[in-house]
Amino acid sequence: MKIEHSYTFKSIPREVLWRTIQDKEVLKRTLPGCKSFVEVEDNVFESELGISIGPVKGIFTGDVRQVDRKEPEFYRLLVTGKGKPGEIDADAEMVLLETEEGTVLQCLADVKLTGILASVGQRVMSGIAKVVIGQFFKEIDKEAKQLV
Amino acid sequence: MAIENVNVKVKINGKERCAKVEPRTLLTHYIRDDLGLTGTHIGCDTSQCGACSVMVDGEVVKSCTVLAVQADGSEITTVEGLGDVNNLHPIQQGFWEKHGLQCGYCTPGVMMAMVGLLKQNPDPSDEEIREGLEGVICRCTGYQFIVEAVKHAAQIMRESEVQLVGEER
């Protein structure tokens, strides 16, 4: 499942957005359904996420890795998670672009789902995933505004 | 963490019954496993097929998507409460007479749904019956004889003014 989403952080400089989105305390607060988020090594986090997508609910445990970091414009996020309804394996490219309005964050993700998670409503799931990502960006936006 | 079982009391097919169940028990499992009324069936787990349909306080409800505790204190009618072999409800007569069932698995739920329909619309057209069947799935009949069965039942009910289930009998 491919997901494309972009969000414009109005009047937020790219460096500020980078700092916000890299701050693990901020992430812990803003990641949807985040129950725990612990840095186990550099840029590798163990997390527990409660996810509820339509009829499928569950707690996913897994790790989040940041790789290929090019401050302040690019990083890749690798997420693997495992829960009762199945497994998640996501590879997301995050691009931060400077524009006149502010900073545009583009997320280009390839998400693989298994088990029940895959077989229930996956064909509508990319829409739902966009909503979830959108919520996350909104929360980040709030956090970033405080730093400007 | 043990959660205490709760007592769920209902009036089902005119009889007071109660059983202690886990709070997460689905109404359908409560009816089938705890009260032993196995006429109500489970077909899909996601409330599409309607095989589990029962009447709760006069409303048609898919019992696989309701918790037993939500039905505590309510009046329930299941297929067993429609009528027995010697005293069939018009909907049962219709299904038998018009061959509205083949395997008979979805039938109890479909009949309950149609009792609900006839309550709102005592003289439905073919089209209205087909629309009324939206919440149920029958894989055997292709629905045509179900439509006939419902029409037949409606006719019997109109002719004999039989009281509907979910009202005082």
Next chain:
Amino acid sequence: MKKVVGARLKRKEDPKLITGNGYFSDDIQLPGMLHAAILRSPHAHAMIKSINVEEALKAPGVVAIYTGKDLEGKIGPVPSSWLVPGCNLKEAPQYPLAIDRVRYVGDGVALVIAEGRYAVRDAMYLIDVEYETLSPAVGQKQSMQIDAPLVHDDIENNIAFHWKAGEIPEEVCENAEVAIRQSFYIQRVAPSPIETRAAIGQYNPGSGELTLWCTSQNPHIHRMVLSGVLGISEAKLRVIAPDMGGGFGGKIGVYPDEALVGYAARDLGRPVKWIEERNEHFTASNYGRDEVLDVELFGKRDGTLGAIRVKNTHNVGAYLSTMGPGVSTIDFGLMVTGCYKIPYASCETFGVYTNTTPTDAYRGAGKPEATYQIERAIDLFAKEIGMDPIELRRKNFVQKEEFPFTNAQGLLYDSGDYEKPLAKALEMLDYNKFRETQKELRKQGKLIGIGFSTYVELCGFGPSKVAGAIGFQGGVWENATVRVHPSGKVTVYSGTSPHGQGHATTFGQVVAEKLGLPMDDIELVFGDTKAISMGWGTYGSRSVAVGGTAVSIATDRVIEKAKKIAAHELEAPVEDLVFEKGIFSVKGAQGFERTFQEIAKSANMAWNLPEGLEPSLEAQSFFDPENFVYPFGAHIAVVEVDKETGQIEVKRYVAVDDVGRVINPLTAEGQVHGGIAQGIGQALWEGAVYNEEGQLLTGTFMDYALPKARFFPEIETAFTETLSPVNPLGAKGIGETGTTASTPAIMNAVMDALEPYGIKDIEMPLTPEKVWRAISESEGK
């Protein structure tokens, strides 16, 4: 007295079903019963690195957990029952639980047994399995490629079998004036009985008897196969099919799950119940179809058909199912010429392993696919030469006087009159008027189309010697016992195993008519291997033609014996005895009579029997037909396509079927309706979808579209009756005619509607999106 055979009687089986007194698998409650759940692979293809059951074992109520490794050497692989010869068939062993590698989403990994329905699932989710994922093989054509991942390491190119039948001389194809070439994908569909599968095992350690209730269309096949898998004598294994909520082929298969439940019940010495969930069903129960058909139809400009060449690439899934290999070979490949006199035919079938749930028989099994390709191809041919599709069909029909007719692939069609149902259907529809209306409506911009399907089906499985020759691992004769009690009431035991078809009624009618008894005096017993000596179950539209015939013959034998007793009591020669309407009388001698009930008593008491005659009144028949039976018919669909949305509405549907003798028109019509609904489902809505990772995307009824009531118009049915010479009833088979005929009828109708756009084919199911895109693309041209 009115004839009972042929009467529109309401069913004997209904009173219990409409009052909630059916007895389905999940209704079974046994003392001390445990619940089972099967942890299934979330991956299409992966190595199992480790399975940690520690946490799960500590969960409340857990009694036992078994993994594939625990069961190694204790329980054998579940074999396929159709080992088609001459096709280099390679059967990979399917162990009841995966040992070190999972091969499809839904492959069993661990069996959990616990006290209670909910506790067992709680525990199941605590099992921690570590997988190392492998690339999956998905899609049959891709999986045959040299670089495709292998489902089974030792099976090259994933080819499970490569079968060929029929030869066409090269010049026939080369010199053909017209050649139609078209590929069709008969997409994977889920049989979807509303009751999922289930198994309940109970073991008696004293007697060593294991009783297994399971959702089986053929309990004796289950007993035969499972006795081998479990290492238990057939005499100690009792398989019972209780009331069943449909099957449609999905419950023919002997599945690993049933073996697991039997094993656990025996191992633990306590009853064990397993009820499949719907989402689980979508991953763990066999699918139907999934065949890519590359079709070439050759002929002349005048409409004479010369040859048909077909390649079928069949996705068999990760393992060979019980009947899977026979579907795309024997059932399909020998029927590719349909009801037409095409002199040459050839079929080449590849069975291909993929990392998906296995495919097996689904209502019609091979015949709907065969009918689809010929009926679609013939329409394309008609378009090509500018001939009316009906005229082309008529020109090539096997003619009435040519029966019995041997088709190009060597099958002997028993009897037929293909013009008869077609003429009747055209009359019901008023064809000529329809074409005029169509022209008018087209002028108004409305897209109305008409589609035909004239079909013939291979049914009544079948002669056992043929079954042996085609590799079926069983006989396909049928057995019946007719037992007359002292009161004259009758119990009939049949080896068929109905699950909605209404055999108690139709078989009862056969017996009632012969014995002159009321229907209420006759009870039918099915589905219990301890009560019924042997039998082969219900599938392939065989029950009436083979099982019903056995019932009929056994009843005749009862009458024959009863006549001897009556003759003895009436002191008349047997030849002078007449039996009518339940009364034995002596020809020409008024007043000398015995009722059937009196003779039943005499036979059972045995106070005064003819010299040398054994007591009791009971007879058995083991009927093995000499040929298959070939029902046929004509279906016509009228559809309207909304060009703005691509939505298709079925406006009319006319079905005229010839299934030989119709025993009960009411239940026969019911079978036709149900079959048509499923066949239209295939054409328009249904389809199982896997993504490139082998993940199933259609795992609930929210994602997999089953037909609803409002999708259909009133179906107009009629029968013509051309008796079969193969059995004394003259019956053919009806269960699968609807699914066989309706899919191409609908497709042809939609293509006719889309003719103004020059659209020749759209892949099924014809969702509005696909139709809309096809229209848009053609407008863009």
